Amino acid sequence: METPEQIRDRLLARFPGAEISVVANPAPAAQHSLLLGHAPAVEIARFLRDDPTLKLDQCSNVTGIDWPEKEIVETTKSTVPDPAGGPPKVVETKIKRIQPGYLEVVYHLYSIALGHGPVILRLRTGNRTDAVTVPSLTPVWRACEFQEREVFDLFGVVLTGHPDLRRILMWDAFKDFPMRRDYVAPDDYEWEPTPHGDVLEKAKRHYPVPPAAAPVAPAAQEAPKA
Amino acid sequence: MSDNPSAPTPGITQQERDELRRQGILLTSIQELYTWGSSHSVWPLNFGLACCAIEMIAASMAKFDIARFGSEVFRPSPRQADLLIVSGTVTKKMAPQVVRLWDQMPEPKYCIAMGACAISGGPFKQGYNVLKGIDRYIPVDIYIPGCPPRPEALLHGLVQLQEKIRGFKLTGPDAPRHLRADLPCDYPVPEFGAHDLEPPANPDVWKAPVLVRNEKA
Numbered sequence: 001m002e003t004p005e006q007i008r009d010r011l012l013a014r015f016p017g018a019e020i021s022v023v024a025n026p027a028p029a030a031q032h033s034l035l036l037g038h039a040p041a042v043e044i045a046r047f048l049r050d051d052p053t054l055k056l057d058q059c060s061n062v063t064g065i066d067w068p069e070k071e072i073v074e075t076t077k078s079t080v081p082d083p084a085g086g087p088p089k090v091v092e093t094k095i096k097r098i099q100p101g102y103l104e105v106v107y108h109l110y111s112i113a114l115g116h117g118p119v120i121l122r123l124r125t126g127n128r129t130d131a132v133t134v135p136s137l138t139p140v141w142r143a144c145e146f147q148e149r150e151v152f153d154l155f156g157v158v159l160t161g162h163p164d165l166r167r168i169l170m171w172d173a174f175k176d177f178p179m180r181r182d183y184v185a186p187d188d189y190e191w192e193p194t195p196h197g198d199v200l201e202k203a204k205r206h207y208p209v210p211p212a213a214a215p216v217a218p219a220a221q222e223a224p225k226a
Numbered sequence: 227m228s229d230n231p232s233a234p235t236p237g238i239t240q241q242e243r244d245e246l247r248r249q250g251i252l253l254t255s256i257q258e259l260y261t262w263g264s265s266h267s268v269w270p271l272n273f274g275l276a277c278c279a280i281e282m283i284a285a286s287m288a289k290f291d292i293a294r295f296g297s298e299v300f301r302p303s304p305r306q307a308d309l310l311i312v313s314g315t316v317t318k319k320m321a322p323q324v325v326r327l328w329d330q331m332p333e334p335k336y337c338i339a340m341g342a343c344a345i346s347g348g349p350f351k352q353g354y355n356v357l358k359g360i361d362r363y364i365p366v367d368i369y370i371p372g373c374p375p376r377p378e379a380l381l382h383g384l385v386q387l388q389e390k391i392r393g394f395k396l397t398g399p400d401a402p403r404h405l406r407a408d409l410p411c412d413y414p415v416p417e418f419g420a421h422d423l424e425p426p427a428n429p430d431v432w433k434a435p436v437l438v439r440n441e442k443a
Contacts (some may be wrong), residue, residue: 170355174418183354
């Protein structure tokens with residue numbers, strides 16, 4: 001199968017001006033993916049499905065990723081010559097910048113006809129609050145329908161062009177998006193025998209250690225005598 | 227009835243009753259007859275939620291044979307069922323339907339929470355979408371721990387339920403819910419709220435557990 005770079009070059013030749021870039025995966029799996037712009041995404045998907053050398057006829061998986069807003073500190077080193085004539089000083093300047101958050105929809109494509117894959121597509125939203133639309137690929141691969149509904153349900157990505165975009169797992173009146181990183185679950189903790197991690201923090205909040213429990217108990221026992 | 231040796235029969239001992247029975251005279255009371263009959267004809271609702279339901283099905287098949295205990299008649303309608311076996315994970319989306327099924331069952335009715343999920347949410351207890359125990363909305367008679375419990379455990383739970391039914395009194399303050407006018411026996415179906423079920427638990431049925439700390443520790 002072609003590498004993602006080869007696919008990108010072919011796509012750029014076929015769709016001039018389209019935003020297509022390769023997102024490298026530094027992990028040993030090295031499954032690099034193609035990040036597509038919104039405008040020609042459906043046409044690109046249809047091309048990938050029908051192209052005789054790729055024939056990506058199966059969309060096996062659609063999932064979402066939440067990338068929250070992130071503060072990135074960049075350190076740049078510069079040498080400043082010492083006016084007194086000594087050795088030049090190395091000065092570190094730190095620049096903080098906020099990388100805005102966004103939501104991502106990921107498609108894993110395989111070819112049943114040619115027996116290769118996966119080719120991974122990514123679509124990104126503008127941000128996490130109001131520009132949360134990406135084009136739906138359900139018109140190209142019908143198998144995406146339920147999984148795109150799941151991405152809509154759990155991440156809140158609005159997939160334009162989807163034939164039936166409703167919640168699929170949670171109920172219709174539900175307002176939250178539970179798979180987002182900043183989701184706060186309803187606080188209905190109850191006692192657990194061996195809490196640890198986040199659950200231990202909840203346990204401490206709901207069942208605080210009673211203040212000075214030991215001295216109070218003997219006094220309570222003595223009270224009926226007096 | 228030798229099934230219930232502890233049943234009170236004033237003026238006559240169990241030994242004398244057994245002797246009479248050997249002579250062909252059956253001495254009993256309406257209460258014993260009623261509870262004996264109802265304990266041996268507990269008809270479960272044909273209702274499964276998750277993997278525990280597979281064990282429930284296995285319990286009804288030939289190898290384990292729940293028919294030995296009179297509960298082989300799995301009813302497809304809640305109107306004909308006596309026993310709700312909550313066999314598996316109850317998601318928050320499913321919980322109103324479970325409570326509605328319970329409301330549709332006629333009294334006397336019993337509930338078995340089968341498996342860790344039905345008891346407390348089990349491995350999904352910290353999840354946003356799983357009800358942390360069906361006892362938040364329904365009065366549970368028997369809890370069967372396990373993940374999932376084996377069919378023997380379900381049969382043991384059924385026998386425990388039968389013993390509980392045989393201990394029922396027909397009158398007085400110890401009578402079960404369906405024989406008393408002063409106890410409420412309607413269980414409101416929770417609504418789907420914006421963030422959680424409304425209410426998150428039925429306060430008449432369930433209260434959050436209180437942690438009793440060991441003061442020496």
